[in-house]
Amino acid sequence: MRIALKDFPVPHVTSxxxxxxxxxxxxxxCSSLLASASPAALPNIVFIxxxxxxxxxxxxxxxxxxxxxxxxxxxxxxxxxxxxxxASPVCAPLRCNLMTGKHAGHASVRSNDxxxxxxxxxxxxxxxxxxxxxxxxxxxxWGAGGRDSTGVPEKHGFDVFxxxxxxxxxxxxxxPFLIRNSEEVKLxxxxxxxxxxxxxxxxxxxxx
Numbered sequence: 001m002r003i004a005l006k007d008f009p010v011p012h013v014t015s016x017x018x019x020x021x022x023x024x025x026x027x028x029x030c031s032s033l034l035a036s037a038s039p040a041a042l043p044n045i046v047f048i049x050x051x052x053x054x055x056x057x058x059x060x061x062x063x064x065x066x067x068x069x070x071x072x073x074x075x076x077x078x079x080x081x082x083x084x085x086x087a088s089p090v091c092a093p094l095r096c097n098l099m100t101g102k103h104a105g106h107a108s109v110r111s112n113d114x115x116x117x118x119x120x121x122x123x124x125x126x127x128x129x130x131x132x133x134x135x136x137x138x139x140x141x142w143g144a145g146g147r148d149s150t151g152v153p154e155k156h157g158f159d160v161f162x163x164x165x166x167x168x169x170x171x172x173x174x175x176p177f178l179i180r181n182s183e184e185v186k187l188x189x190x191x192x193x194x195x196x197x198x199x200x201x202x203x204x205x206x207x208x
Contacts, residue, residue: 045134047125049095049098051091051141059071060072060075087104090112091112091167092109092112092113092143092167093109093111095143096110096144098125099124099125099144100118108151109144116145117144117146117150117151118145119150120155122156124157125157126153126157127156127157136159137158137159137160138153138158140163141164141170142161142163142164142165142166143167146165147182148182153165154181161180162178162179162181162185164179176189
């Protein structure tokens with residue numbers, strides 16, 4: 001299934017006050033398109049969220065020092081949106097807004113303390129896609145509920161999530177473990193010097 005821009009009745013955005021009017025038809029159109037598609041025709045969806053990524057840090061934006069060839073290729077072959085509004089200025093609340101589509105005033109995660117969990121009954125993009133027959137996975141930082149809370153990703157539509165559940169855990173470059181579906185996955189011991197590089201080689205597929 002090919003989705004063209006003309007399929008989305010998106011008005012011109014001149015003010016943050018127009019955002020609810022924009023989101024509702026966009027979400028409704030996406031839902032109807034996915035609902036009418038057969039499982040074999042469903043498009044793959046890859047969503048990448050980067051914390052504190054400056055506007056000109058990517059190669060396709062003109063950065064001469066940082067090389068991001070795969071992201072540059074995605075920008076070349078796909079659609080670029082260069083004007084947007086963020087629902088929150090900090091990490092955890094913004095992730096909740098993005099995952100749920102809710103205004104910050106209605107979302108369950110409103111503070112950036114690293115421990116506020118998402119509500120048990122709160123639908124996410126992943127849970128909605130899963131209802132449409134998608135296999136879902138998340139990798140990296142969750143920041144919307146630690147283990148044994150109502151906010152763990154496997155309770156919100158993810159078949160598998162591997163990485164950091166607590167954003168404070170993610171503050172370390174070389175943690176002793178990561179988490180896969182609420183279970184600890186021990187990592188190879190690192191050198192005592194916190195500034196030292198890990199002894200293992202980072203796989204090439206992880207590079208941008």
